[in-house]
Amino acid sequence: MKKLLTMLFGIVALCGLLFFTSHQLSESQGSVTTKNTLNLFNWGDYIDPVLIKKFEKETGYHVQYETFDSNEAMYTKIKQGGTSYDLAIPSDYMIEKMRKAHLLLPIDRSKLTNFKNLDPLFLHKSFDEENRYSVPYFWGTLGIIYNDRKVQANEMQHWQDLWNPKWRDSLMLVDSARDIMGMALISQGHSVNTTNTAEMVAAQKKLDQLSGNVKAIVADEIKLYMIQNEAPIAVTWSGEASEMLAGNSHLHYVVPNEGGNLWFDNMVIPKTAKNKKAAYAFMNFMLRPQNAAQNAEYVGYATPNKAAKQLLPASVRNDRQFYPPESTIKKLEVYADLGATKVEEYNDLFLKFKMYRQ
Amino acid sequence: MKKTRSFFMIPYLAWILLFVLAPLILILYQSFTNSAGQFTLQNYVTYGTSWVYLKMSLNSFWYALLITIVTLLISYPTAYFLSKTKRQQLWLLLIILPTWINLLLKTYAFIGLFSQTGSVNQFLTFVGIGPKQLLFSDSSFLLVASYIEIPFMILPIYNAIVQLDPALVNASRDLGATNFQTFRKVIFPLTLSGVKAGVQAVFIPSLSLFMVTRLIGGNRVITLGTAIEEHFMTTMNWGMGSTIGVILIVMMFIIMFLTNDRKKKHREVMADEKETL
Incomplete structure (x- = not known):
């Protein structure tokens, strides 16, 4: 019993000693001060x-x-x-x-x-x-990335092209409510910053129609999948896209000229x-x-x-x-902070879309 | 001596207090607040009246149930034959070994196996079936989730089978029971405690699996874990996230209650009930 107790206190004392010395060391080195x-x-x-x-x-x-x-x-x-x-x-x-x-x-x-x-x-x-x-x-921008082995350039220039029934089970989307809702809003001619509930619900209904084309809604893994030809089309940000292009020469990135997000x-x-x-x-x-x-x-x-x-x-x-050309950049919209309730509304609608199954 | 014993309880009690009770209380407290920090019941009302959340809860429950059934169907025979083999320790080690590897790593490995150019599809092409879409489907999600959970089902069942007195099995045979009867009336009822422990160990974590739903299910499988992550990371509505957390905890308690090993008498009654079924 006594042995255990001495051990216990020994360890505590040792911890204290180590803490003290490390504190002393960092002080004496003087390298980490707020000034420099x-x-x-x-x-x-x-x-x-x-x-x-x-x-x-x-x-x-x-x-x-x-x-x-x-x-x-x-x-x-x-x-x-x-x-x-x-x-x-x-x-x-x-x-x-x-x-x-x-x-x-x-x-x-x-x-x-x-x-x-x-x-x-x-x-x-x-x-x-x-x-x-x-x-x-x-x-950067939000855009469409496609693989030229499966998709012709003229087939994929606008957001609306994603809804083409030809792309059944071929799409990957970034798991981001504002971006995916935004792309649906743009395709219906609305602003990505709309706070009009009717427009937002309409966008979600439109996304539901896209559901059959969607293969997966993922995050960073999208890079890996596109490089490995898992899917021919994805919606993602330009920064991610540039990394994918570096990894697979068949990939191309398009910023639809009708509008989208500028971040x-x-x-x-x-x-x-x-x-x-x-x-x-x-x-x-x-x-x-x-x-x-x-x-x-x-x-x-x-x-x-x-x-x-x-x-x-x-x-x-x-x-x-x-x-992209200045004419396109001028059409792109920056996301505004819509406040907690609207952000939640966007996310709830996006969640509904994610759960929708045809 | 009594004094020193309670002294050694201190680390345990401190641990329980700091890392079990305190977080639970905080979650419960958060679930009754809105984003401005005021007291509200709104989160529970939202949960109860929203078809999205109810459907998600059913989803979670359904997938967890499927995972449990799949793992149980594989684990029971495995554990049974394991108890009959030589070198049991080696086989056990092989079953436990994968649990030492990080969950995310294992999941990523399945991405490599199941992708269009992955080994499984290469094999399918080789035998002439051609590449199939394996990722982002219910079946691949079930497979990977079951793979992850299986050791936690096998171990308790194995322990229960090993503890079973072989004299009872012999007696049953001596008295004229067939192999099937012996299994149904002696072996299975006596190892039921292991099955229950296994069900707890698998069902409860399966309720809130969420990385696998995204990586393997491609967010085509949505469970409550997904909603919790969203509320904490994106909408920053910690109140609603906590509410869903509380719901999950309640679901877990229900499972614990249903599968708990209550008094022996009670267990016999339940075994009888099973028989009449």
Whole structure:
């Protein structure tokens, strides 16, 4: 009995000792203090690691890179405020939501010397009209990806083409309520941001008709499946599409010119920021044309940086799939934050569609 | 001595309190709140009046039942023959081994097997049947879910069969019962406790399987797990998500109650009932 007790206390004492020494070590090293650290909160694999090294070398800041896998997870973490992130990269509707929840700090434009490099086409969007809180990082679209061994290019140009009975059991959809409902709304000539219940229900009814063509509603696995020719057609985002194209030369990506979604991932400074100076330094660094171009080549998404786009190889910058013509871009809509009740309505209708079986 | 014994209860009690009771209470509390954090019964009203949620619950129950039946049909004979073989420990190890591998990894392996260019379809092409759509169907979902759950069914049944006194079986034969009669009237009733434990271990987790519904079922199979994930991750309506969680917990308690090994007398009555059926 006594032996056990001494063991128990021994372990507790050892834990305490280890904790104390590790605390001492991190103090004495002095590497991780708020003053010389940039806490960056970003999506996984969404920046060229070489650029982080370059930034650290150039400015002397140490970059603490943390990742999230959904806007909602990021929101929860920033709201709870456990870690003081200096810079985060959420998507459009989430920026609006965070702004409304007073979780963002306004950005002082005078400190952003490289802001002028950005293409005005991607500024002043509805989620942040004056770009007071956010600076574009990447942008993209929602579109259709098809395999040219099964589908002719002229058969797949518009959202309506998906409803063709020829594609029975051939479609893969991303598991995202706003995107799939949005695509049905566009095909009926409505806005992707509609809050009109009748229009939303009509969109769900239209999706029910698509049900026979749908093979699966999946998430990230869609990449794997399309590359392995599991399905000939999928609805997905441009960023995912560029990765699929790299893996299978028979795949092509189309952004229907009647409209669709234009999405953004922008840099913001959350309220939790402790080192705003580092955040500005990083934004300026990333807005520099060479760096933005290098990052775009690594990640494979479209850059909103006009000067950087010119530095990209011609085959990339003239690629209609990922840099659609201005006339198409102007028709695309950015998702607005519709508030909790409407978001739920969208999700409930989408769930109904998922459960619908012909 | 009594004092020290209660002292050693502390880690256990702390564990139960922190990781079992506290989360349960939190879920229950959340289920009675709306997104503004006020008290409401609305979530339960929504659940009770929405055909979508009711259908989803029936779906969950139905698929869990199918998985349980499939695993039981395979496991009972397996466990029975396992108890008769030599090198039982080795065979047991082989059955337990797959449970050491991460669930997601196993599921992804099935994607590789079942896809259009996967090994199964290659074999089908080789024997002249041609590639078939295997993924995203009810049958593939049932197969993968059963594969995952099977060890949890075999082990309790095996334990019950091993504990069965062989003298009883011999006595039954000596008294003139046929093999089938022996099985029906002696072996099965006496190993029923193992079957019940297995049913609990399989049915309850099957109710809320959700990664498999997406990866193998392609979201063509929708269960309550899908709805919970959606409410926590997308709509951020934690209240509604918790409500569905509470419903699941209630369903689990019902299963526990139905399959619980109550007093011995009661069990005999139930065995008798089975006979009259």
